[in-house]
Amino acid sequence: MSMAAEWHLALVGSPNCGKTALFNRLTGSRQKVANYAGVTVERKEGRFQLPNGRAVRLLDLPGAYSFAATSPDEQVTFDVCRGQFPGEKKPDLLVCVADATNLRLHLRFILEVRNLGQPMLLALNMVDAAKRRGIAVDAAVLARELGIPVVETVAIRRGGADALQAALTAFEGSPTPPPKADDLHAETRRVMGLAVREPERSTSFEERADRILLNPWLGLPILAGVLFLMFQAVFAWAGPMQDALAGGTAAAGHWLAQTLPAGALQSLITDGIFAGLGTVLEFLPQILLLFLFILLLEESGYLPRAAFLLDRLMAGAGLTGRSFIPLLSSFACAIPGIMATRSIQNPRDRLVTIMIAPLMTCSARLPVYTLLIGAFIPRQEYAGGWLNLQGLVLFGLYVTAVVSAMVVSFIMKRWHKKAGEQTLLLELPAYRWPNPLDVAIGLWERAMVFLRRVTTIILALTVLLWFLASFPAPPEGATGPAIDYSFAGRIGHALQWFFAPIGFNWQICIALIPGLAAREVAVSALATVYAVAAASDEQAISQLTGMVAGQWSIATGLSLLVWYIYAPMCLSTIAVIRRETGGWKHPLWATVYLFALAYFASFLTYQVASALLT
Ligand SMILES: Nc1nc2c(ncn2[C@@H]2O[C@H](COP(=O)(O)OP(=O)(O)OP(=O)(O)O)[C@@H](O)[C@H]2O)c(=O)[nH]1
Numbered sequence: 001m002s003m004a005a006e007w008h009l010a011l012v013g014s015p016n017c018g019k020t021a022l023f024n025r026l027t028g029s030r031q032k033v034a035n036y037a038g039v040t041v042e043r044k045e046g047r048f049q050l051p052n053g054r055a056v057r058l059l060d061l062p063g064a065y066s067f068a069a070t071s072p073d074e075q076v077t078f079d080v081c082r083g084q085f086p087g088e089k090k091p092d093l094l095v096c097v098a099d100a101t102n103l104r105l106h107l108r109f110i111l112e113v114r115n116l117g118q119p120m121l122l123a124l125n126m127v128d129a130a131k132r133r134g135i136a137v138d139a140a141v142l143a144r145e146l147g148i149p150v151v152e153t154v155a156i157r158r159g160g161a162d163a164l165q166a167a168l169t170a171f172e173g174s175p176t177p178p179p180k181a182d183d184l185h186a187e188t189r190r191v192m193g194l195a196v197r198e199p200e201r202s203t204s205f206e207e208r209a210d211r212i213l214l215n216p217w218l219g220l221p222i223l224a225g226v227l228f229l230m231f232q233a234v235f236a237w238a239g240p241m242q243d244a245l246a247g248g249t250a251a252a253g254h255w256l257a258q259t260l261p262a263g264a265l266q267s268l269i270t271d272g273i274f275a276g277l278g279t280v281l282e283f284l285p286q287i288l289l290l291f292l293f294i295l296l297l298e299e300s301g302y303l304p305r306a307a308f309l310l311d312r313l314m315a316g317a318g319l320t321g322r323s324f325i326p327l328l329s330s331f332a333c334a335i336p337g338i339m340a341t342r343s344i345q346n347p348r349d350r351l352v353t354i355m356i357a358p359l360m361t362c363s364a365r366l367p368v369y370t371l372l373i374g375a376f377i378p379r380q381e382y383a384g385g386w387l388n389l390q391g392l393v394l395f396g397l398y399v400t401a402v403v404s405a406m407v408v409s410f411i412m413k414r415w416h417k418k419a420g421e422q423t424l425l426l427e428l429p430a431y432r433w434p435n436p437l438d439v440a441i442g443l444w445e446r447a448m449v450f451l452r453r454v455t456t457i458i459l460a461l462t463v464l465l466w467f468l469a470s471f472p473a474p475p476e477g478a479t480g481p482a483i484d485y486s487f488a489g490r491i492g493h494a495l496q497w498f499f500a501p502i503g504f505n506w507q508i509c510i511a512l513i514p515g516l517a518a519r520e521v522a523v524s525a526l527a528t529v530y531a532v533a534a535a536s537d538e539q540a541i542s543q544l545t546g547m548v549a550g551q552w553s554i555a556t557g558l559s560l561l562v563w564y565i566y567a568p569m570c571l572s573t574i575a576v577i578r579r580e581t582g583g584w585k586h587p588l589w590a591t592v593y594l595f596a597l598a599y600f601a602s603f604l605t606y607q608v609a610s611a612l613l614t
């Protein structure tokens, strides 16, 4: 069988109708599915075989409301459909997808696609949700009136795409292109009238929920409460799991230290790998808790509502609610966040959002924050355990970052000329109970991503750092600590003059360098540096918090915390900014302004804290 026999299909439809869910069901992929518009921003390809053995190459495309629209993600869809996307052949068949509960909105775009005159069929998705709400869509009538095959699908249910597979199998040769329509609105109305019966209007659960959640007085406090709970939980609930992990790695480290013969190998494994990686690993529970909240928010349908609530506030900073979801995703990691800005139509808004996305506190900062908060902020509880001081400080760090981002955005907007305000048009999706299995899979994948990072880049950098911190060995008769004579010690001391005004000691200076590649490495690097420096002292392993608390001043700790709010300590983010803006100008700007901001803020923090606390 030759490759040429492969059948090229593309999934096309409005945002949030379940294209990616269908793509995953058909191809067995695990592309991101979430309950808001604009999740998919790139074309993704996958392959599968029909029951009759025909090989299919399937494209998942970003959702589009219309071909007239011009956001970068929608442009991809338009280009692929017309066969104008570079390196992408025109699809043989367009598999249109529409949300059965929302057909009035989605049908117009389907008609627009139909006017391209390409072979197509329609997957009427979410029929489960439509039935639940008493919306009756007659697929046969729809097929007759549209002049294309129509099949019902439930993309999130096992076997929910069987009818689609059968319909595809039944396609023989080259199917006939559908008819065209002139007046899309009139045609939408006509087809809707014939094929869809909606229930008598009654106040749905949705409307009742929105009356509370979008209430001008209640909405924002509820949103603030949700976010606040999220950060409290990250701190309070992760504790026991973290302690268990820490205990485990410490025990394993001790056992190894006693079992292995003393020497370079023992030092590499206990000081380098165990001290370094073990410390980073302890933060897995927190990262997973953060993602649990984000996943629940994404699936429930609350996010676009939060964007709607914040639209007015964000307008004060020169942004719209459109930027909210990219910015919120940046709390997990700035890279997908920056890519998500492709759904922003206004180029200037998109650029500003890209430039401030690195300020959102990504999950790689959590280990650094937690370490320092654990070391310098006392464990205190208020309100019967509902509030804890460490959680409050963490929340404060996030708030500081967000406020700073808004200020930066405000200033950037002053620079650029105003180009006509756009009103926010956001589709509010149906509320949905997050599927526990999907959430579990999402968490599992996150854990894998983290573990892969730990066992690749973080491991490599940790080993490299251990090497730099251990060699060359001190000369005969040397009196100072061995690490002072090593490469790392020399680099640290050399950098210290620059960082002394903001209170960083030479150990921190060493940790900053590998921390450029991945923020968490700063923690493993500190653990390694201190473990090597305290070579004889077994207590050092996995006791970084205690070491840091004992050896640094509070001012230094606070200064480093503040540094991590701002500093552009992530090369991948810079690379993505370059790719998304198509040049070096913006990534350079971002690096410079973030470094300047970090240095300035840390300087202020250190000087003020030193003056007040000594
Ligand atoms: N009840 C129900 N929910 C579905 C079905 N298909 C998808 N969903 C949910 O609908 C939401 C959107 O699904 P996606 O697959 O991300 O939608 P998309 O069309 O790829 O969206 P964009 O990438 O933004 O264009 C998710 O919350 C899915 O879990 C379905 O058949 N029934």
Ligand SMILES: [Mg+2]
Binding pocket: 019, 020, 021, 032, 039, 040, 061, 062, 063
């Ligand atoms: Mg999608």
